Amino acid sequence: MNLTLEARILQEVIEHAKAAYPNEGCGLVSGTRFIPMPNIAQSASEFExxxxxxxxxxxxxxxxxxxxxxxxxxxxxxxxxxxxxxxxRAYYPEAAHLIVSLAELEHPRVAAFRIANGEALEIELRAIV
Ligand SMILES: [Zn+2]
Incomplete structure (x- = not known):
């Protein structure tokens, strides 16, 4: 199982995460686009x-x-x-979960997971141009 995204979309996600810093950023990804979402929790450790x-x-x-x-x-x-x-809180089990870590702000890292039955499993993330 894997998640394949256009490199352009992945880049938009990373830019959004940086813009939301130091709070958590969040959004949705479809096959063709990234849809940013407001994080109403306005928190560095939580999103809603x-x-x-x-x-x-x-x-x-x-x-x-x-x-x-x-x-x-x-x-x-x-x-x-x-x-x-x-x-x-993974309410949409059919969707993959994409996490951007900004622990090193200049070197954002991204990983994808499937979350089901109370378990998170890392899946391969592929960026295509
Ligand atoms: Zn989280």
């Missing part, structure tokens, strides 16, 4: 997508026949893996 924006974005994707491929959020201080809370 604006529910109204989330519903609107999911509805748009459905209307356009697009799939929710991944849910992204950042960890401003790492680590590069889902937290216990992330695993508990």
């Amino acid at each position: 997508m604006d529910p109204a924006e989330l519903i609107k974005a999911l509805r748009e994707l459905r209307t356009e026949g697009e799939e929710l491929v991944a849910i992204y959020h950042s960890h401003p201080h790492g680590p590069l893996r889902p937290s216990k809370t992330d695993i508990e």
